[in-house]
Amino acid sequence: MPKTFPTPKLVIFDCEGVLVDSEPASNQALADNLSRHGLPLTVEQSMAHFVGGTMTGVMQTARSLGANLPDNWIEEIYDETYALLRQGVPLVQGIPDLLARLDAQGIPVCVASNGSEEKMRTTLGQNGLWERFHPQAMFSAHSLGVAKPEPGLFLAAASHFGVQARDCLVIEDSGSGVTAAVRAGMRCLGFAPQGGGKKLAALGAEVFTNMSEVPALLSI
Known part of the structure; x- marks a missing residue:
């Protein structure tokens, strides 16, 4: 039973x-951004690494994987993510x-x-x-x-x-x-x-x- x-x-x-x-769009923005900062990722890889985390945690993990992120990165990624999300979710x-x-x-x-x-x-x-x-x-x-x-x-x-x-x-x-x-x-x-x-x-x-x-x- x-x-x-x-x-x-x-x-x-x-x-x-x-x-x-919204996860596909959010992770598309993240993958595109991290690729520019020296960490090439597919959307699928981004989702596997980062779904469910905080952006502070994402930043720490991405740096540990080799991304060269500026100190204002969280503000940067939010701006890029919101711009993509506004296109429709x-x-x-x-x-x-x-x-x-x-x-x-x-x-x-x-x-x-x-x-x-x-x-x-x-x-x-x-x-x-x-x-x-x-x-x-x-x-x-x-x-x-x-x-x-x-x-x-x-x-x-x-x-x-x-x-x-x-x-x-x-x-x-x-x-x-x-x-x-x-x-x-x-x-x-x-x-x-x-x-x-x-x-x-x-x-x-x-x-x-x-x-x-x-x-x-x-x-x-």
């Missing part, structure tokens, strides 16, 4: 790669239907991301979700000063909604996000539409590949 879970009292979404399909397939289903069940939702609020304004604002989440249901590592894989971002969201960690469900697509959810004591669904689910499962996530699967996983 498959394990059954109670319906969550709060669903916490990651932003990039879960709500919006779609919602992940199935997200509107899933959010509508959660609304119909009266289950609160929020977004918790290692990205900045400015980045989320750029991506979510194109799709009508910025107004939905900001400011009461949006938690940014830049604002709170704690980033995944530490659990503080998710715990802050739970505290804001007055929900205990065990009653929260997190939807993530990165190893750092899954680790943060597990450390917070929260059930985590790992979104792996293009593969890579074994890594997320090994970290403690229940892997799925399409947002249409989520209602059944949540028993709604």
